[in-house]
Amino acid sequence: MSLTYPDRVHTALRVGGACVLLALAGCSNDGNGSGNDTTTPATSASSAPSSTSNTGAAHISIKNFTFIPAKLQVRPGTKVIVENQDSVTHTLTATGDKKFDTGDIDPGETATFIAPSTSGSYPYICTIHPNMKGTLTVS
Structure with a gap:
């Protein structure tokens, strides 16, 4: 046809x-x-603040004398990268038994630590500016 x-x-x-x-x-x-x-970017409806990248590392920024996010939930053994975006030196140090401590982080620098392998809530401060507080929750 x-x-x-x-x-x-x-x-x-x-x-x-x-x-x-x-x-x-x-x-x-x-x-x-x-x-x-x-x-x-995709957004999550999760109520727990999180800052985890595709590499599996979690991120905490320090800006205006504040930890961002102030509450972070991670899995045991997660690498946590801390970036100081302030103009002064800071630390991120677990209170109590000091399960993690970045030491001094100069302005514009980063430091890393590994989240504890035991689940729990780990409060932390800047030892130079103790009014700066946050909590790392491992679960």
Whole structure:
């Protein structure tokens, strides 16, 4: 069976239109088909603040004499990276039995420690500025 000229044109237009739609859908980066090329980070509805990257390390920033986040939940043995974004030296030191201590972290520098292997709540302070407080929860 052969198609007449008008049928061939309509078929070609339909196939071409389908190809254009597929190409446009493939260009979408945002996952919802809107065609926007912006990437929005996923957010979590979790009530426990967390700052864990894809590498498995957790992050705590020090800024304006504050630990951010002040409460962090991690798994036992997690590497914790502490970044001092302030203009003065700080520490991040567990109170009590001192399960972890970064030592002095100069402005613009980072330090790391490994979260305890035992589950529990570990309060910490800056030993230079004891009014700075936070809690690491290991579970």
